[in-house]
Amino acid sequence: DAGVTQSPTHLIKTRGQHVTLRCSPISGHKSVSWYQQVLGQGPQFIFQYYEKEERGRGNFPDRFSARQFPNYSSELNVNALLLGDSALYLCASSLGRASYEQYFGPGTRLTVT
């Protein structure tokens, strides 16, 4: 079985632009969580979606939004990019709620210039 997949792997954007990141969970997993990881720090929780509904939200501005599709894949959207949004964006899938073990994709490295 394929693991969690994310696209694109790398992305360079300029300030003010918009970005869409994509994630496909492990087959059978209905929950997708998004994390932001800045170099040298632990993952910071952004969103969790389960059964296509938002179940959890971290302390991120409204510029960050996400959605989950009927096939359980997910998109993370970030508007009006700032330099500080440069980070590794990780998607993790799990069987259920955020308390379940998370299986991570390889991440999308976003650089904002």
Add this chain to the structure above:
Amino acid sequence: GQQVMQIPQYQHVQEGEDFTTYCNSSTTLSNIQWYKQRPGGHPVFLIQLVKSGEVKKQKRLTFQFGEAKKNSSLHITATQTTDVGTYFCAGPAGNNRKLIWGLGTSLAVNP
């Protein structure tokens, strides 16, 4: 808000030495999870502890969950160069709607 703290932040050992990282939560946790992230990689799930006082072993790795379910430790016996990476602990927030992560302990192993 709820916090998870890890110490030490960095640890440098000679191959063959033991290594321990400690995780402390500001609140009682329903479970604690441990992940390993290799340089340039993504976090990989290692184990989940649920019961008070639980101890689990994976080869040279020993994981413990404190009696009060507020702290945990990961001990590696006789480190190898393949153990290099950052070890994170994470616990669910009180409402189980997100995982709170520690800052991680970065382990470097000299061959």
